[in-house]
Amino acid sequence: MVREKDYFNIILDSIADGVFTVDKQWRITTFNKAAERITGFTREEAIGQYCYEIFRTNVCLERCALRETMQSGQDIINKELNILDKYNREIPVSISTAVLRDEKGEIIGGVETFRDLSLIKELDKEIHEKYSFQDIISKHPSIVNIFRILPDIARSEATVLIQGESGTGKELIAQAIHNLSPRKDGPLVKVNCGALPETLLESELFGYLRGAFTDAKRDKPGRFKLAEGGTIFLDEIGDIPAGIQAKLLRVLENKEYEPLGGTSTIKADVRVVTATNKDLERLVKLGQFREDLYYRLNVVKIELPSLRERRMDIPLLIEHFIERFNKKTGKEIRGVSDEVMKILLNHPYPGNIRELENIIEHAFILCKGPQIQWEHLPSYLRNQKPSTTERRSIREIEKEHIINTLQRCSGNMTKAAQELGIHRTTLWRKLKKMGSI
Amino acid sequence: MKVAIPINGDRIAPRLSLAKEVVVAELKGRREVGRERLNISGLYPMEIPDFLASKGVTKVIAAGVDWYLQEIFRLHNIDVTWGIMGNVDEVLNFYLTEGLQMGMGLCPPRRSRRRFRGFHF
Ligand SMILES: Nc1ncnc2c1ncn2[C@@H]1O[C@H](COP(=O)(O)OP(=O)(O)OP(=O)(O)O)[C@@H](O)[C@H]1O
Numbered sequence: 001m002v003r004e005k006d007y008f009n010i011i012l013d014s015i016a017d018g019v020f021t022v023d024k025q026w027r028i029t030t031f032n033k034a035a036e037r038i039t040g041f042t043r044e045e046a047i048g049q050y051c052y053e054i055f056r057t058n059v060c061l062e063r064c065a066l067r068e069t070m071q072s073g074q075d076i077i078n079k080e081l082n083i084l085d086k087y088n089r090e091i092p093v094s095i096s097t098a099v100l101r102d103e104k105g106e107i108i109g110g111v112e113t114f115r116d117l118s119l120i121k122e123l124d125k126e127i128h129e130k131y132s133f134q135d136i137i138s139k140h141p142s143i144v145n146i147f148r149i150l151p152d153i154a155r156s157e158a159t160v161l162i163q164g165e166s167g168t169g170k171e172l173i174a175q176a177i178h179n180l181s182p183r184k185d186g187p188l189v190k191v192n193c194g195a196l197p198e199t200l201l202e203s204e205l206f207g208y209l210r211g212a213f214t215d216a217k218r219d220k221p222g223r224f225k226l227a228e229g230g231t232i233f234l235d236e237i238g239d240i241p242a243g244i245q246a247k248l249l250r251v252l253e254n255k256e257y258e259p260l261g262g263t264s265t266i267k268a269d270v271r272v273v274t275a276t277n278k279d280l281e282r283l284v285k286l287g288q289f290r291e292d293l294y295y296r297l298n299v300v301k302i303e304l305p306s307l308r309e310r311r312m313d314i315p316l317l318i319e320h321f322i323e324r325f326n327k328k329t330g331k332e333i334r335g336v337s338d339e340v341m342k343i344l345l346n347h348p349y350p351g352n353i354r355e356l357e358n359i360i361e362h363a364f365i366l367c368k369g370p371q372i373q374w375e376h377l378p379s380y381l382r383n384q385k386p387s388t389t390e391r392r393s394i395r396e397i398e399k400e401h402i403i404n405t406l407q408r409c410s411g412n413m414t415k416a417a418q419e420l421g422i423h424r425t426t427l428w429r430k431l432k433k434m435g436s437i
Numbered sequence: 438m439k440v441a442i443p444i445n446g447d448r449i450a451p452r453l454s455l456a457k458e459v460v461v462a463e464l465k466g467r468r469e470v471g472r473e474r475l476n477i478s479g480l481y482p483m484e485i486p487d488f489l490a491s492k493g494v495t496k497v498i499a500a501g502v503d504w505y506l507q508e509i510f511r512l513h514n515i516d517v518t519w520g521i522m523g524n525v526d527e528v529l530n531f532y533l534t535e536g537l538q539m540g541m542g543l544c545p546p547r548r549s550r551r552r553f554r555g556f557h558f
């Protein structure tokens with residue numbers, strides 16, 4: 001005969017939602033199978049532990065729903081929060097809580113049920129959000145990860161270094177950081193450090209006082225001054241000459257600088273965001289870039305993959321640019337032909353997203369019908385006659401990416417999911433869809 | 438070397454990004470030679486690695502550590518051992534005598550498999 005307690009566990013384990021109970025000291029007393037699956041902790045690991053050490057939500061210690069329930073006696077239903085699972089992944093869950101009383105009506109603990117929303121959220125996103133954030137379009141895991149941390153990065157005052165090939169969206173990221181920051185109402189001042197010779201760049205950045213040199217008829221504020229209270233975006237930072245590197249280091253370390261011809265220092269209240277398409281670490285090794293400055297700039301590094309490494313984004317970006325040019329030109333182009341898609345998916349894009357954008361813009365000028373055709377492409381693309389090999393669909397590209405990642409992680413699903421920036425169950429679902437398991 | 442442990446009371450904080458305090462222990466060989474308790478409640482999570490680096494910390498022992506923080510710790514050359522739960526003194530002691538394993542959970546680990554106690558209605 002099944003004992004009552006076992007029976008109770010069998011019932012609990014058959015529930016699809018996670019369920020756990022705690023005693024009045026917040027020690028876990030029950031932990032069902034679904035709870036194991038969602039949190040990654042086994043029942044053995046969880047039982048007897050403080051619930052907040054296992055559950056690790058974003059509200060545990062401050063606004064614990066279970067505590068509120070146990071204090072007020074009121075149930076809470078379907079409250080959304082996120083937990084950090086055993087493998088450090090944030091999982092959105094919906095929780096409900098209730099108190100547990102003994103026969104005399106005394107509160108002896110609490111019960112919480114929770115549902116994993118990551119799958120629902122993911123599907124939701126696939127349909128609605130179209131993988132965009134602050135005008136940046138991508139579904140590539142590393143960029144989606146950037147979306148996730150961007151608000152945090154923006155809120156901090158940390159200096160940011162954005163690294164990526166030409167046309168990968170460095171400026172877009174800089175703009176997004178500014179827009180999401182507390183300085184958003186201040187100015188965003190851009191300086192292309194690669195475009196000016198040393199002396200000009202120096203006066204451009206820090207300004208000069210009247211009489212600093214013969215032509216200096218009046219004071220000229222530098223870009224740092226113009227960016228006061230806002231953000232300065234130093235593009236092509238890898239190109240700045242040694243003399244200015246030293247001055248810049250001083251701004252970053254002491255938040256002050258001296259304009260040319262000046263003797264007193266000026267305080268700078270400016271957030272610094274920089275970008276480069278060069279490998280700064282290599283420039284440091286070659287002695288062309290100050291190491292101390294590199295470390296100052298590299299507090300937060302955002303690396304943008306090339307378009308070659310994120311081919312899965314090509315169809316999304318095509319759609320995005322078509323929409324944009326439709327608005328701009330009043331045309332009603334609905335897409336590209338299969339043949340064009342094939343060419344665009346296989347092109348190596350040395351100019352990255354800017355190149356793709358230019359290609360679509362070029363096609364818009366020539367295209368009179370509803371669909372972009374082969375003959376609307378720039379000639380350098382038309383010369384690469386469409387190959388007869390079967391077209392690489394987006395699914396195939398994604399599959400290849402997933403398989404490569406899995407191989408790199410020696411088949412470890414957890415690690416691979418982490419690297420891909422998706423949840424374990426999402427990876428599982430994708431593999432299943434691909435027929436790999 | 439200096440080891441930082443985010444804490445909640447006398448136990449390791451469940452989630453580093455939400456911790457209000459850290460213990461920074463200075464170790465010489467297998468001995469603890471100094472300890473301070475630092476308030477980090479005013480920092481954004483993103484700023485914690487930089488702050489700890491400025492204190493000379495080269496290792497962090499913690500329970501849950503959001504992946505993006507792990508990335509930033511890496512940038513600061515701070516080694517992170519996550520997935521450790523328990524009393525700070527016991528954990529430090531265990532670290533010095535036996536060594537920790539990433540993701541080991543409760544530390545020191547339970548000796549015998551405790552029987553499932555269940556909930557008694
Ligand atoms: N993820 C993206 N989604 C949508 N548009 C993008 C994306 N990335 C880049 N673009 C577009 O591509 C163009 C180039 O981007 P951006 O100027 O930010 O690149 P960059 O890295 O600064 O290039 P460079 O190194 O040449 O200065 C812009 O028109 C931008 O709007």
Ligand SMILES: [Mg+2]
Binds near residue numbers: 170235
């Ligand atoms: Mg640019």
